Amino acid sequence: MAQIIDGKKASAKLLSQVAGDVIEFKAKHGITPGLAVVLVGDDPASQVYVRNKVQRAEQVGIRSIEHRLDANVSQAELNALVDELNANPDVHGILVQLPLPGHLDEDRIVDAIAPSKDVDGFHSLNVAALATGKPGLVPCTPQGSMTMLSETLGDLTGLHAVVIGRSNIVGKPMAALLLQANCTVTMVHSRTRDIASVCRQADILVAAVGVPKLVKADWVKPGATVIDVGINVEIIDGARKLFGDVDFASVSEVAGAITPVPGGVGPMTIANLLANTLQAAESQMPV
Numbered sequence: 296m297a298q299i300i301d302g303k304k305a306s307a308k309l310l311s312q313v314a315g316d317v318i319e320f321k322a323k324h325g326i327t328p329g330l331a332v333v334l335v336g337d338d339p340a341s342q343v344y345v346r347n348k349v350q351r352a353e354q355v356g357i358r359s360i361e362h363r364l365d366a367n368v369s370q371a372e373l374n375a376l377v378d379e380l381n382a383n384p385d386v387h388g389i390l391v392q393l394p395l396p397g398h399l400d401e402d403r404i405v406d407a408i409a410p411s412k413d414v415d416g417f418h419s420l421n422v423a424a425l426a427t428g429k430p431g432l433v434p435c436t437p438q439g440s441m442t443m444l445s446e447t448l449g450d451l452t453g454l455h456a457v458v459i460g461r462s463n464i465v466g467k468p469m470a471a472l473l474l475q476a477n478c479t480v481t482m483v484h485s486r487t488r489d490i491a492s493v494c495r496q497a498d499i500l501v502a503a504v505g506v507p508k509l510v511k512a513d514w515v516k517p518g519a520t521v522i523d524v525g526i527n528v529e530i531i532d533g534a535r536k537l538f539g540d541v542d543f544a545s546v547s548e549v550a551g552a553i554t555p556v557p558g559g560v561g562p563m564t565i566a567n568l569l570a571n572t573l574q575a576a577e578s579q580m581p582v
């Protein structure tokens with residue numbers, strides 16, 4: 296059986312580090328880091344994630360300001376709120392919970408956030424910084440996945456990493472981070488021919504595609520490390536159940552190490568968001 300990579304334990308460790316760093320920040324600068332969380336509409340999953348972000352922020356000493364907007368809000372109204380938060384010196388980090396309702400242009404909203412306050416790391420300038428190896432704010436889920444990989448494997452140099460999925464939020468930044476860590480990186484997607492045989496070459500396999508249990512045991516090289524980023528919800532006998540993109544039961548018999556769903560990458564996302572908020576606040580302090 297594979298080693299289970301415990302995301303709850305890793306996130307608790309990071310949250311406790313952030314809490315300590317927030318105490319130091321407050322003592323040094325005499326102010327409290329502030330995080331603005333914007334939720335549009337009433338998507339139940341987004342409501343849960345936003346509630347968890349606000350609660351965790353308070354636990355580590357970051358002040359959070361929640362903005363809930365009606366699902367019918369216009370692009371102009373949402374932009375106006377982002378402009379107001381950009382100009383507010385008490386707000387050091389801004390995130391707009393995704394997905395947004397279909398009539399809103401996500402790319403335009405994300406690029407309206409000041410890059411220095413973009414704690415999700417989704418702004419085009421932060422994306423460019425990551426792609427070119429410059430300092431910036433890095434997306435939270437890929438950053439959390441990298442932490443778990445380094446803690447499991449140590450130095451990743453020379454390992455072959457295969458990333459399934461090419462989303463802007465996970466797949467592309469994940470590939471950039473693996474490349475920075477000196478991995479040989481392959482990305483596969485819906486148009487790749489014979490995905491299984493490419494995946495079987497991976498020392499590190501990252502699944503971020505949003506298809507429940509897509510990755511089967513015969514896609515995985517024996518001993519490989521598998522990071523499952525998928526969070527797929529199914530209602531079974533009236534109960535809400537979560538599945539990753541990996542068929543955990545079969546793959547855990549082949550892999551060397553694997554993240555579970557739930558309790559793997561998910562909890563690291565919020566811990567890294569708060570680490571990013573502190574990083575953003577530091578970068579906004581006068582030198």
Ligand SMILES: Nc1nc2c(c(=O)[nH]1)N[C@@H](CN(C=O)c1ccc(C(=O)N[C@@H](CCC(=O)O)C(=O)O)cc1)CN2
Binds near residue numbers: 390391556558562
């Ligand atoms: N603005 C953003 N929107 C979205 C992001 C993001 O990083 N920024 N990522 C996802 C949702 N997400 C955070 O927002 C997120 C997803 C899952 C978890 C998590 O802890 N999952 C738990 C299970 C929780 C459950 O029961 O549903 C786990 O995997 O153990 C945290 C954050 C899309 N939108």
